[in-house]
Amino acid sequence: MSTPIHALLFLGFIESGWIAHGPESLPLALGTLLLTFAWTEIWHYASHLAMHHRWLHAIHREHHKSRLTTAWTSVSFSLGEKLIFSAGILGFIALASRLHPLSELGIFAYYILYFVTNTLGHANFEFREPEYRKSFMGRIFNSPAYHAMHHARYIRNYGLLTPWLDQLFGTCWEDESEVQTRAARSQPLTHLGERPAHKDMR
Ligand SMILES: [Zn+2]
Ligand SMILES: [Zn+2]
Incomplete structure (x- = not known):
C-alpha cells in the first residue's frame, strides 16, 4: 500500500x-x-x-x-x-x-x-559486480547486499541509496564489502548469523 x-x-x-x-x-x-x-x-x-x-x-x-x-x-x-x-x-x-x-x-x-x-x-539478488564497493559507483551508491545485511542482522547499514551517513556516523557493517563480493560471485552467506570477516554469530 x-x-x-x-x-x-x-x-x-x-x-x-x-x-x-x-x-x-x-x-x-x-x-x-x-x-x-x-x-x-x-x-x-x-x-x-x-x-x-x-x-x-x-x-x-x-x-x-x-x-x-x-x-x-x-x-x-x-x-x-x-x-x-x-x-x-x-x-x-x-x-x-x-x-x-x-x-x-x-x-x-x-x-x-x-x-x-x-x-x-x-x-x-546482487546484480553489481564483485568488489563493487571499491568502484567509483560503489563509493556513491549502495548495492542490494548492503540493505540485505540490514534485514538479516537487524541493525547497521541504515542508509537508503548511499552509504555516506553510515560511514560518517560509524553504523556500517565492517564486512559489507566482503559480503557484497561473495554475493556477486554467487557465494552468499549461508545463514543469517554468518560473519565472514569476524566471529560467527550463529
Ligand atoms: Zn528494507
Ligand atoms: Zn530497519
Whole structure:
C-alpha cells in the first residue's frame, strides 16, 4: 500500500500549493531531483535510526518481518512509516520551495528513482559486480547486499541509496564489502548469523 500513499501525499502537497512550483526547465528539474535525493538520504537515515529505538520500533516492525527480503519487502511498511517517510520528504521540499520555486517533474523523477532502486535493493539478488564497493559507483551508491545485511542482522547499514551517513556516523557493517563480493560471485552467506570477516554469530 506504500505507493498510493506516496502518490496521494505528493498530489496533496502540489494541489494545496504547499510546494511552490515554477515553470518547468531541465536545470530546475535536475536541481530539484538532486535536492530531493540529498534530503531524502538525510531524512531516511535519521528517521530509520530513530525507528530502531525501542520507543519507535513498533512503527518499523512491519518492514523487518522479512529477514530475507524479496521485491515485495520494498512495499511492506506500516502506514505510519510511509507517512513519516513521505511527509518528511515533501515537508522539507515545501519549505525549500518558499526560497525558490521547485520542479514537480524533479520530485516525480525522484520518486520513480526511489521505486526502482528500492525494489532492486530488496530483490535479494546482487546484480553489481564483485568488489563493487571499491568502484567509483560503489563509493556513491549502495548495492542490494548492503540493505540485505540490514534485514538479516537487524541493525547497521541504515542508509537508503548511499552509504555516506553510515560511514560518517560509524553504523556500517565492517564486512559489507566482503559480503557484497561473495554475493556477486554467487557465494552468499549461508545463514543469517554468518560473519565472514569476524566471529560467527550463529
Ligand atoms: Zn530497519
Ligand atoms: Zn528494507
